[in-house]
Amino acid sequence: MTMSAGHLIVKTLEAHGISRVYAVPGESYLDVLDGLHDSSIHTVVTRHEGGAGFMALAEGRLGQTPGIAMVTRGPGAANAMIAIHTAWQDATAMVLFVGLIPLADRGRDSFQEFSLGGWFSTTAKGVFVLDDEHQAGDLVARALRLASTGRPGPVVVGLPEDVLVRLTESPLPALLPLPTSAPSAASLDALATALASAQRPVIIAGGDDWETHTSVALADFAAAAHVPVLADWRAYDVINHESPAYAGWLGYGRAERTVQALNDADLLIFIGCTRSDVLSEGYKAALNTPTIVVSTDAELIGHAGRIDAHLSVSPAELVTALPQGGTVRGTRGPAWMDTQRAQQLAFSRPGPDGGTGVDLGIAFEALEAALDPDRILTYGAGNATLWGHRYLSHHGPKSLVGPRNGAMGLAVPAAVAASIMYPGRHVVAICGDGDFFMNAQELAVSFAHGGTPLVIVADNGIFGTIVAHQQNHYPQRPSGTAMENPNFAQWIQSFGGHGEFVETTADFAPALERALASGKPAVLHLKTDPSTMGPGTVAHHELATR
Numbered sequence: 422m423t424m425s426a427g428h429l430i431v432k433t434l435e436a437h438g439i440s441r442v443y444a445v446p447g448e449s450y451l452d453v454l455d456g457l458h459d460s461s462i463h464t465v466v467t468r469h470e471g472g473a474g475f476m477a478l479a480e481g482r483l484g485q486t487p488g489i490a491m492v493t494r495g496p497g498a499a500n501a502m503i504a505i506h507t508a509w510q511d512a513t514a515m516v517l518f519v520g521l522i523p524l525a526d527r528g529r530d531s532f533q534e535f536s537l538g539g540w541f542s543t544t545a546k547g548v549f550v551l552d553d554e555h556q557a558g559d560l561v562a563r564a565l566r567l568a569s570t571g572r573p574g575p576v577v578v579g580l581p582e583d584v585l586v587r588l589t590e591s592p593l594p595a596l597l598p599l600p601t602s603a604p605s606a607a608s609l610d611a612l613a614t615a616l617a618s619a620q621r622p623v624i625i626a627g628g629d630d631w632e633t634h635t636s637v638a639l640a641d642f643a644a645a646a647h648v649p650v651l652a653d654w655r656a657y658d659v660i661n662h663e664s665p666a667y668a669g670w671l672g673y674g675r676a677e678r679t680v681q682a683l684n685d686a687d688l689l690i691f692i693g694c695t696r697s698d699v700l701s702e703g704y705k706a707a708l709n710t711p712t713i714v715v716s717t718d719a720e721l722i723g724h725a726g727r728i729d730a731h732l733s734v735s736p737a738e739l740v741t742a743l744p745q746g747g748t749v750r751g752t753r754g755p756a757w758m759d760t761q762r763a764q765q766l767a768f769s770r771p772g773p774d775g776g777t778g779v780d781l782g783i784a785f786e787a788l789e790a791a792l793d794p795d796r797i798l799t800y801g802a803g804n805a806t807l808w809g810h811r812y813l814s815h816h817g818p819k820s821l822v823g824p825r826n827g828a829m830g831l832a833v834p835a836a837v838a839a840s841i842m843y844p845g846r847h848v849v850a851i852c853g854d855g856d857f858f859m860n861a862q863e864l865a866v867s868f869a870h871g872g873t874p875l876v877i878v879a880d881n882g883i884f885g886t887i888v889a890h891q892q893n894h895y896p897q898r899p900s901g902t903a904m905e906n907p908n909f910a911q912w913i914q915s916f917g918g919h920g921e922f923v924e925t926t927a928d929f930a931p932a933l934e935r936a937l938a939s940g941k942p943a944v945l946h947l948k949t950d951p952s953t954m955g956p957g958t959v960a961h962h963e964l965a966t967r
């Protein structure tokens with residue numbers, strides 16, 4: 422069948438199971454937009470390309486296909502860059518389509534021209550340009566595949582506007598199954614032997630590649646084998662927090678004890694993640710501990726320190742092939758795991774922070790109790806996220822989106838996308854005031870597409886993480902870290918949403934109940950104490966020195 426390259430791109434996306442694209446329109450890719458007009462794909466128009474990119478990232482993390490964003494030429498690509506960096510560092514599958522200037526105008530510094538490869542090549546798995554209309558389908562199929570295989574990540578595809586309208590008779594590309602593998606009997610034996618002789622093993626699980634049954638299999642195995650499981654930074658949803666093996670998480674704001682567990686361990690098994698900069702506390706913790714890594718990334722990008730074995734399989738391929746946990750206990754009793762677990766339960770038990778305004782320690786206890794177990798939580802960056810990390814629980818995979826690269830502005834667009842994807846589930850963005858207003862505009866998209874996210878904004882009027890660093894290095898000289906905020910409750914009300922301005926701790930729980938019952942996109946604007954830098958025992962100086 423004859424069709425334009427732009428339409429063939431849309432047909433290929435449909436055939437690959439893509440159900441939504443997140444787009445800021447541009448005249449450079451009109452033909453793709455035209456193809457979307459009659460497509461089963463739902464086009465979610467966002468208000469900023471950073472929002473489109475972050476929503477695609479959320480789709481890639483919470484769904485079954487890479488997330489798709491579409492933007493136009495230099496300005497659009499520039500705005501979308503933050504999501505590509507995040508998807509790269511976080512290892513999340515997404516494809517960014519960028520409409521480009523016509524081929525004939527190339528190299529003349531024509532209107533909005535830029536170098537796609539120059540901008541993205543160091544932070545994407547691949548950068549392709551469609552220079553031949555007959556390749557349109559194959560290029561899209563290749564981009565989707567590359568985004569998902571090995572270490573997942575972002576792929577960028579440039580679409581010159583004149584190539585998009587050319588006609589082609591190329592057929593839809595065949596759907597290629599993704600590669601599968603299985604751990605060898607020898608590597609499983611070696612893993613079992615190492616586990617059976619370890620007294621203090623720890624499993625560290627992370628990445629996006631978890632489903633309910635694989636997460637349950639991991640939890641069952643670990644509990645029976647008496648091995649505590651720690652979650653990677655902002656991958657806390659890899660395991661049900663009610664599992665007796667779940668022992669907390671690593672990364673900024675972590676319990677001291679989780680790092681201690683790494684340092685005390687005599688065997689570390691990383692599944693779906695690596696001993697990264699953040700996990701190793703800046704390339705310091707447990708670098709020389711006997712280590713088994715389970716990852717489909719042959720290069721193990723970002724891994725620091727010792728490796729005794731690398732099983733090149735996915736978490737699913739490993740955990741469904743594991744022996745019964747009870748067979749690899751050796752002489753290890755439950756004490757090591759139980760101690761870690763007990764300490765995690767204590768760490769995650771909310772308590773008051775003190776200070777003025779809304780006490781987040783108390784508010785988050787109410788939040789944890791009010792949310793359904795299948796809640797989806799989204800985060801941006803900043804100290805405000807730490808209350809959620811510490812006090813809110815996950816009960817299964819694909820229920821968290823947070824920037825492992827520390828990118829601000831992710832929480833709102835991720836929540837909007839999550840709520841469009843999963844209507845009826847509680848979706849809550851946990852934001853500081855800095856993070857919230859970096860991409861707050863994307864809440865407008867919820868009104869157009871039916872999502873009902875709740876945003877909790879902890880407004881202390883400062884970029885708190887940076888103030889914590891300043892207190893450590895330049896005491897009593899805060900500089901460049903203050904903000905003036907509008908009333909965010911009135912702001913969301915002006916859209917037709919539910920907004921409440923909450924100034925006292927006692928007012929929080931009733932406001933939360935009303936927000937969840939409202940059936941509308943909602944913002945709870947909490948005034949909080951700028952001198953409270955983090956939850957509970959996370960002291961100012963401790964965050965600042967990390």
Ligand SMILES: CC(=O)[C@](C)(O)C(=O)O
Binds near residue numbers: 801
């Ligand atoms: C704690 C902090 O602000 C970080 C590390 O930048 C983040 O939240 O990503």
